[in-house]
Amino acid sequence: MPSISPVNPETGRERLRTYAPFLVLLAILALNALVTPNFIQTGTARNMLLQSFPIIIMSLGMAMVIATGGIDISVGSIMAIASIVFAKLALDLGMGIVAAAVAALAISALFGAVNGLLVGYFAFQPIVVTLVTMMIGRGAAAVINDGKIVTFYDSNLVDFGLYQVLGVIPIHIFIIVIAVVVVFLLVRETVFGIYLQAVGDNLRAARLVGVDTFRIILSVYVACACLAGFAAIFETARLASADAINLGKLVEMDCIAAVAVGGTPMRGGEVRILSTLAGALTMQAITTMVNMNDIPYAYSLVIKSVIIIVALTVQKEK
Amino acid sequence: MARLSLLFRERTVRTALFLLALLLFAWLMYGEVFLNLLNLRNVLRQTSMIGLIALGMTLVIVGGGIDLSVGAMTALASVTAAYLSRESGWMAIVGTIILGLLLGLLNGVLVAVLRIVPFIATLATMMTFRGSAYLLTDIKSIPVAPGEKAFTQIGRGYLLGAPLPALVFVGALGILYLFSVSTRPGRQIFAIGDNEEAARMMGVNVAWTKILSYAILGLLCGLSGIILTARLGAGQPVGAEGWEMNAIAAVLIGGTLLSGGVGSVVGTFFGVLILGLISNIINLNGEINAFWQRIVTGVLLLGAVFMQWRPERQGREKL
């Protein structure tokens, strides 16, 4: 077969889009290494990963939702309700931790299913739909325990949060690695992954080639909600408390920012899992840098916003 | 007003009827306690701040955009007003309004010139504005200069028996209504939200019109921040948190479409009052947990969305 060069070869800009998130992450890490005392020590890096746990886990779900051309701003509220359900069931009803966790995941999945149904079947705009579940979810979470914090004294749960796989790797890091690998393979190597991108890229064409677009959209929102619930259980364990008012507040914004900085386009049709990971780590590295250097927390907000704007300007197509 | 399409009128009328029903309900349930002048004044005063923001948000949404930074913008404005009140009351008012305008311009430029998706652009500025408010104040509330009694009257005072903030809100409603139905820039905001490409070809300066809508919203956030500071007697760096979502909810409940091109500030006015009344009813009841307010708001929003649903938009037939 004669070799033909593409009409539109990969441009420098596209290459930049691919590598930019990693370059930004490297730059932030390098800056951190310079200015933050002891940053290179494993303890600091490990802490950074531990703290970024919920953002990373939830960004994975958010990246999939955004790939279908949607958005989910209800994840923070889902965290809150999962956390409070988990705590109430485990403490007040004396359910086992595992059973309580399953129940928390189930309620998260229910919220995700409502999102998916309204977006996928009724074709409402994802922002409005998830704004509704965001409000109802947060309100319901607060109503359950009258807005009061539930505190754990359960040593099992605290131990669980401190568990180290094979005695060296903290369980959070272990789970991050597994989750990233699983979602990475899911979107790259499976039928679901290709359908997911097709739905976000060209919904009508996807229907005409026989994709059950409703099922794809539904599963994506359910997955996103379950990841939020999952993150909530770990956060509850880490903090040894469930706070329906404050847990996961504005976390949706961090996740969306991580996905955007990672170069996944907001219009959908593409998903970049490793870049999303880089985006989430970048966000956390900024927070870590600011915290470790006794700089006011507000600076991290300002730095993050500048990075978001620069990243989106650089990655813009055309 | 014949030129207001029936569509708008139907939506607005629907929202207004709902508001009436709610008023009736509140009156029947709580009678004198509810109809009490003090209570009604309070409802108006409390809703006026989010109300101002929601009016501006209507224009931005009608123009096809969205602005998540309004809460942070209001907080930054509130802090600025407190600081400027040390110079003079007038300084605080004029300076803060100008600040709001500039912040809104910044949002507009990011969206219209750098062409960043509005959701992300204003998400970023939300962090910037909130961060700046924190940095300016070290996250402490900033008292208004003690001598500025006149300034605090903006938030607390009355004119002809009506709370001043409510008058500002209603005044802004009147101006924005006229602006949106019968001025060129106002109509062009509707045009770009409805069909941006067509509007461009018809000679509308799309970038400028978008920037204008964000700038107006910024200005209104400045006003809202002034009222917030005046009412509480101090600038609030952590104040107005989450107002963006309440404002958006009020706009959508008022019948404006998130897809752009269709909406009205009058509908938003009713939407704001509905949310304010619900909050009031929950307060008056005393037995219901205050957190129910969010749930009710969410359900109302869902209802508003379903009102706009057309079967042909349903997934399977959208081919």
Added chain:
Amino acid sequence: MAERVIEMQGISKSFPGVRALDQVDFYLEEGEIHALVGENGAGKSTLIKVMTGMYTADAGEIRVAGERVRPRSVFQMQEAGISTIYQEINLIPHMSVSENIALAREKTGLFGRIDWREARERARSAMARLGLDLDVDQPLNRFSTAVQQMVAIARALSLKARAVVMDEPTSSLNEGEITNLFRLIRDLRDQGVSFVFVSHKLREVFDLCQTVTVLRDGRLVGHYPITELDHFSLVSKMIGRDARGILGRHRDGTDKGERKRFCELNGIRDGRRLQGVSFAIGEGEILGLAGLLGSGRTETLRILFGAEQPEAGEIRLDGVVTRFNYPREAIARHLAFCPEDRKVEGIIPSLSLMDNIAITNLPRLSWRGVVSRAKKLALAEDYIQRLNIRAAGPRQRINTMSGGNQQKAILARWLSTSPRLILLDEPTRGIDVGARAEILDLIRRLAGEGLSVLMVSSEWGELLEVCDRILVYRDGRVLASLVGEEMTEDRIIATIAGEGRHA
């Protein structure tokens, strides 16, 4: 000699990989209706976009009323007196008619208040000039496409347009609306307005225009007074060879009428266009659907494929009544569908060529949901070779490929599902001559292997070339079924025009 409203000389315009216009001249005289014709890809739409300021030409000069202009925007050309009416109405749907006519040019009074009375008066008189009496306060989207088009024309006139460019204006209008539009265009011409008229329908060109400019492969073929041309000579100029050979030809061997019926439609109505359509397709038969745009051909295909639901009527496959709620159910019964608009409904732009081909077959190429890359690649390469798809490789993003190769990829996508019936909606639209011949060849070959084909095309020559039988549609009904010697372009035209009903 009348004044030249528009004069374009030596216009060239290239896009990455394509030379869309090469040294093209064009002129429009005052008070004439000037047709611009050519096959798909001849450069008509590029020329129009240069003329109206949407594109900037790489070379050449443009004069409006003798004055040199360098258009940078559509708005600027409108100011100069050249307005465009697009196929897709480019107005603001939720705004009133009067506002659509006045937008961005309203007269304003104190505090910038728009003078609505003046705007309404202006709109009324503009609509009256077009002979239309309507409530100008109603939102635009309450009116039919035809009326919306009139509003667009009214806007153009209220901007003092001297020339109006109309791009395929009749494609979504019915016969009556077309007659109205033409009457209006002639009236306005008599008042001194000039028109550039782009249409695929040659009958309309002969009906309406005085002058014809023919483009082919981005080059100018020539300008001709309409009186110098007849139907065949015009088509010959468009395609660059003698049309008689093409237009009259049909497949060797007439239909035997003994095919086993695979699919039957009975009295299909959709509540909009289709007024009861019935026909049957045999195994290995190539059945063509001819008719004007909007006559119900596309709707028939979509209903058959489960993309839309019929209101009445039944579909039988192998004699069994069937109902498809979703395309995927039709696919499971071995139906396939290449939609009309490749960009909107065909390709999945960000995915690779390989994924675009494999997407209909993923469950078969995977094990427990995990796609086998090797199998996917093998499938794609097989079809790339079989259909002679030109690409840098199976991993090239499909939206960087040419239209013809995209269409082949879509065919490949469906052929790999081993369909029994393939529905083709305008399979050669926007495709160059070479790829088109390959696609038509392929269709014949597949039918020879027993695949049934139902094909919609606006180029009747193409139907005559490949089909065993042609159904002629008009106004949502099948008016005639043409076989063998009956299959001629004249016969199709006669049927559509309302003579010789067969039903």
